[in-house]
Amino acid sequence: SIGKPSGSAATDTKLASRPHSMREHAIFFAQALCDSAKNLPLSFLMVPHDFRRGRMxxxxxxxxxxxxxxxxxxxxHLCDAHVHLINNGTQYEPxxxxxxxxxxDGTVSGLMHLLILSASVATPGxxxxxxxKFVAFQHSIYPVDAAHVGSDNCVHDFTAPGVLAAAVKRFVRARARHKRELASRLPHMKLLAARNFDMLWNGECSAGMSCNFE
Known part of the structure; x- marks a missing residue:
């Protein structure tokens, strides 16, 4: 389980502007996810999935x-959130x-690999x-315009104040519809995931290389 921070780190919890450094991103995402859980019974599972080792x-x-x-x-610390880091942070195979x-119930990610894996097991993302490419991928599953700022399956400009939390709330409320829409695309998603596994295992999506998903 995740314990509360001690010392000065506990007070370093909010940003006055958009995040720039990775530490500021951590502060930003913690606050945004806590805000998204207000008045919603959400629990969060953190799943490490970036296979480009050393990028951090x-x-x-x-x-x-x-x-x-x-x-x-x-x-x-911020909101007594129900949050768990899977397997104490050990990265899993695909x-x-x-x-x-x-x-x-749902996946929130900026990694295409994880969104594809999630869709292949009928979990909306x-x-x-x-x-x-994220907009194109999401639009191939969900009929609602993924390019729209108020989309319930894509978050545009997600580091702007209030944007991510509002998007997560829209996503959660639309989950039943997303499940139905995803079900009709499941055979294609499973095929896409199989191709994605091959890319990961063969190193075709290593750092510095571009991978396209159709």
Missing amino acids: RGRGYEDESAYLRDVATRMV TESAYILKYA LALVNQE
């Missing part, structure tokens, strides 16, 4: 697990991540959009 080094964290642990710890996602 030199940016304030040893790896993705350390970053997620910081987010989770801050959330507990098949293991897929098994976990199968039992989740909310995409943190940083490239146009």
Whole structure:
């Protein structure tokens, strides 16, 4: 379980502007997820999934697990959130991540790999959009316009104040519809996930390389 932070870290919990450093991103995401849980019975499961090892080094964290642990710890301090870092931060293989996602109600991620795995096991996803491919992927599943600022399956400009929390709330409220829409696309999503597994295992999506998802 995640314990409350001690010392000065406990007071370093809010940002006056958009996040820039990775530490500021951790503060931002902790606050945004806590805000999204207001008046909603949400629990959060942190699942490390970025297979580009070393990407966090030199940016304030040893790896993705350390970053997620910081987010989770801050959330507990901010709002007593029900939050758990899976397997104490040990990264799972894609098949293991897929098994976990199968039992989740929804996935919020800025990683295409995780959104594909989630969709392949019929768990709807909310995409943190940083490239146009996220919009195209989400629109291939959900008929609602994914490019719209008020979309319930994509978050645009998600570091703007209040945007992410509001998007998570919309996503949660639309979950039943998302499940129905995703069900009709499930065979294609399973095929796409199989291709995605091959990319991950063969190293075709390593750092510095581009992968396209259709």
